[in-house]
Amino acid sequence: EVQLVESGGGLVQPGVSLRLSCAASGFTFSNYGMRWVRQTPGKGLEWVSAISSSGTYTHYADSVKGRFTISRDNSKNTLYLQMNSLRAEDTAIYYCAKVRSSSRSLEDWGQGTLVTVSS
Amino acid sequence: QSVLTQPPSASGTPGQRVTISCSGSSSNIGSNTVNWYQQFPGAAPKCLIYNNNLRPSGVPDRFSGSKSGTSASLAISGLQSEDEADYYCAAWDDSLSGYVFGTGTKVTVL
Numbered sequence: 001e002v003q004l005v006e007s008g009g010g011l012v013q014p015g016v017s018l019r020l021s022c023a024a025s026g027f028t029f030s031n032y033g034m035r036w037v038r039q040t041p042g043k044g045l046e047w048v049s050a051i052s053s054s055g056t057y058t059h060y061a062d063s064v065k066g067r068f069t070i071s072r073d074n075s076k077n078t079l080y081l082q083m084n085s086l087r088a089e090d091t092a093i094y095y096c097a098k099v100r101s102s103s104r105s106l107e108d109w110g111q112g113t114l115v116t117v118s119s
Numbered sequence: 120q121s122v123l124t125q126p127p128s129a130s131g132t133p134g135q136r137v138t139i140s141c142s143g144s145s146s147n148i149g150s151n152t153v154n155w156y157q158q159f160p161g162a163a164p165k166c167l168i169y170n171n172n173l174r175p176s177g178v179p180d181r182f183s184g185s186k187s188g189t190s191a192s193l194a195i196s197g198l199q200s201e202d203e204a205d206y207y208c209a210a211w212d213d214s215l216s217g218y219v220f221g222t223g224t225k226v227t228v229l
Contacts, residue, residue, distance in 0.1 A: 035218065037164075044121060045156070045164065045207055047218040059216050095163055104211045104218065105154035105169035112163055 002026040002108040004096050009113030016086055022079040022096030022110055030054070030074040033099035035106060036081050038092035038115075048094070049081065064090075086117045122147060123208050123221035130227040131198045139224045141191040141208030147219055151211040153191040155184055158205045167206070168193060195226070203228045 008020040022034070036048040049070040050059040058070050069082040079096050093112040100107035124142045131137040141153065155168040166175055168184035171191065181196045191210075195202055208221035 037220075044223045045158075045209075045220040047209075047220060050218065061217055062215070100166070100169060103152065103154075103169050105152075105166050105209075106156070106164070107166055107169075107175065109163040109165070 002098065004098065004108060004110035006094060006096055006110045006113035009094065009115045011116045011118065012086055013119050014087055014117055017082070017084045018086060018115060020081040020083065020094055020096075020113060020115070022081075024077045024079065024096075024098070027098070029072075029077040032101070034070075034072060034079045035097045035099060036070060036079075037095045037097055037106070037109075038090075039095070039112075040092045046092070050099075051079070083115070086115075088117050091115060091117045121222040122212060122215070122219040123210065125206075125208060125221040125224045127222070128225045128227065130229055131195075132229045133198055133200060135198045137195045137198055137226060139193045139195075139206055139208075139226070141193070141221050143189050143191070143210060143219075145189055146214035147189075147210045147212040148186065148191055149189040150213055153184065153186050154209045155182075155193045156207045156209065158207065164207065198228055200228045202226060 003025045005023045035050045038048050051070045055072045067085045071080045093114050095112045096110045097106035098108040152170045156164040157167045158164040171186040172184045183194045206224045212219045
C-alpha cells in the first residue's frame with residue numbers, strides 16, 4: 001500500500017524558514033515524479049512544485065519561485081520542501097503527491113501538514 | 120489565481136446526472152490531458168479521472184470525463200449522497216511550466 005506521510009509543519013513568524021518532509025513507502029520511490037500541492041483552509045488547490053524521479057528536473061509556481069526549493073533523497077525515500085522567507089500568504093495545508101506513470105495526474109496523496117505563517 | 124474555470128456549485132437529486140465544466144486555454148487543456156480530483160471535507164484530494172477519461176482502479180463507472188478543445192467536463196451519472204464533495208479539474212500548463220488546478224466545484228445532493 002502506498003503511504004505518503006508529511007511532517008514539518010507548524011506555526012512560524014513571517015520571514016523565517018521551514019522544511020517539510022514527505023516519507024514515502026509501499027512503492028519504488030526512485031521511479032516516480034513527486035509534487036507538492038497546497039490548500040489554504042476553505043479554499044482551492046494550488047500546485048507548488050514538482051521534481052522528476054531522479055531529482056534532475058524541478059519546477060515551481062511563480063508564487064514560490066526563488067523562495068522554495070524542492071528536493072528528494074531516493075536513498076531515504078523522502079521528499080522535501082525547503083521554504084524560505086515565509087509570508088502570511090503561504091499559510092496552507094501542504095500535501096505531497098506521487099505522479100502516476102505515463103500521466104501528469106497525482107495518483108496518491110499524503111494527509112497533509114499545516115503551515116501557519118503569522119506574527 | 121486559478122487558470123482553469125469551473126462553476127462554484129452544482130447540485131442534483133439522487134439518481135440524476137450532474138455535469139461539471141472546466142474551461143481553460145490552448146496552453147493547458149488545449150495541449151495536455153485533464154485530470155479530475157474529488158475532495159471530501161478534512162481529507163486529501165483523490166484522483167477520480169486521469170488522461171481525460173480514464174478511471175483509476177476502484178472509482179465507480181458512474182464517473183466519466185471528456186475533453187474537447189480547451190474545455191473538459193466531468194459527469195456523475197446516478198448521483199448518490201456519497202458523491203457530495205468538492206471536485207477539481209487540473210492540467211499541465213505549457214506556458215507556466217506548471218500544473219494548474221480549476222477553481223473547484225462543490226456538488227450538493229439535494
